[in-house]
Amino acid sequence: MTRQVTATGTTGAAAERALRQKLVDRRAPTQQGITADTTMTKLAAHWLAFLREEGRIEATTVNEYERVLANVVLPELGGLRLRELTTSRLDVFLVRLRSISTSRQRKAKVVLSAMLGLAVRHDALTVNLVQQTSRVHRQRSEPRSLTLADLVGVREALRAWAAKERPGPKASSDLADIIDLMLATGARIGEVLAVRWADVELNATRPSLTIKGTIKTEAGKGTYRKASPKSDASVRTVVLPGFAIAVLERRRASAPGDPNAPVFPTRNGTWQQVNNVERRWRQVRKDTGLEWVTPHTFRKTVATLIAERVDAETASQQLGHSSPAITREFYISKPAIAADVAHVLDELAASPDPGTGRILGE
Template identity: 40%
Template structure:
């Protein structure tokens, strides 16, 4: 009968011998990760001490991983970060903007706290304490830090440099309670009036109007689309016979690169066709007349040369106009929450989630719909029937 094969990470019989130097040497055959059995030895003053040292050496070899690089448990954390970023580039699955965001979060949030540590020194307690301290400053920063730290350490686990990912066992981050806010119809009309005043060419300082901000707002109100999705709309995405707009792209501005149209929105469900209300259709018709081109690939909103507008430029214009009008807290995303709230109040959260392109209505409820504090007035009639005084008071 053939002898059973020794599994990887095990050692055979330990033998000891005293060397001429007086030290005792313990040795064994250890089967490494590549399947090859190699001689491992350790020396100490006594046989017992040498055996303990040998077993510790074997245990340490058991943590080493067959990585494509030179990472080991004693590697500095910055080496893992560099390896992780290279791995992201090798996979090529992330959008450029997402990859840059990950690198920024890693370098600004995580590395300052972990740069002096080896991978072996990064445990659950250290990660837990780091995230809790960061959450005191900002829940968003702690959330972003947790994402990139977990991804980097997950790579070390996959390559068997570390036995587990400590971030998987930290305490849950608790988001501060927030109530989504939305604009009222009166506030929407005030914003429209402020933009119209600015676009009429009134002599005010700051960015000069190009006649597009008003139409951009009307499209956001009529589609619930994100600002990047609105700026990515092309002539070919518009059907004024229905009328409708197809949301199928977004605008991205990678660091150090030109702003471009990305041929897909944030998620697969974000790709959708929306029938637009009359006020949006009117704004789109006026904008199409201003464009002066029938090129189906032409962007609805663009610079004079036809290049994409940046989302930051639109936000800057909106802030400027709202400052002139004495309004605060108006952002492109607030229009999205306003639309979600209006649709929910009249037709329910399922339709609101569908319009926003959300994969889960829970996201719509938690982040986009302003809570209606008015309890259904039918309760008054029910309680009257149940507890009204019988006869004269």
């Protein structure tokens, strides 16, 4: 289809220059309403609508993307049209975010790259400019797990918190039991809170627990149990140690007969929120020297212990990771001292037999 393009100027030469520039900037029209003249604010709305309609990404993740756009990206870039974007402009924006927070920089780059990817697919841009910006460098921190002495401190802090006088109903043993089950399984906190009595098998020869759900909280939807955990690899059955069996048997004695009831319900019998449990733990650990311990630390502790006693592959399976590489890099603490091979290295100090050249004692 032939289209006429016009431009104006104060002189004929100026009009011709304006026309040539207009032809350079011109993009073919698209069917989705995304063009080179679309603003970043409008592109963000298109992208979020696409994600929600596609339904491939968790609603909570889409909501987080929307929050990052509203608070970080759009206040500065929202008024720009796609044709006004340059790699240098985006790079300066992202590098400036690094001085505030590496996490904020990383999240902004993720949403910007995905948004511009949509613009490329709709022919509003020819390349994704974000992919040419500086890499996000995160400071690597070594995984830190709990020692047995640390665990003694954790349990003492839990007992002291439960016994503390405070207004309102007396604190329950829920939090201590939740932490024990995290230590017994290596499960995520949302996975533990999503365990139903139907998922527990205490009468088998090898008592076990099947992890096949997680807890989600969404605005307008409330807190609910999602019938699948983080990934396909996260669905797993783990054999329970003795201390976890004791916790579950005690709780089952006072539990309702409904197999779909939560093992760790609220006082009203509903699903507990992850944020509420995390907030309670922050109250417990306050002024105890355990401020560095998060619910994820219990998961790292399980991974480290299994890797030391068995291997990283087994630790990865216990945690529900898709690859042992993830477990090694982010979950297993390095030992304070390398493996004791001093007796092997002692051979290097021996004198060779003059006749054979072999190390004496071989």
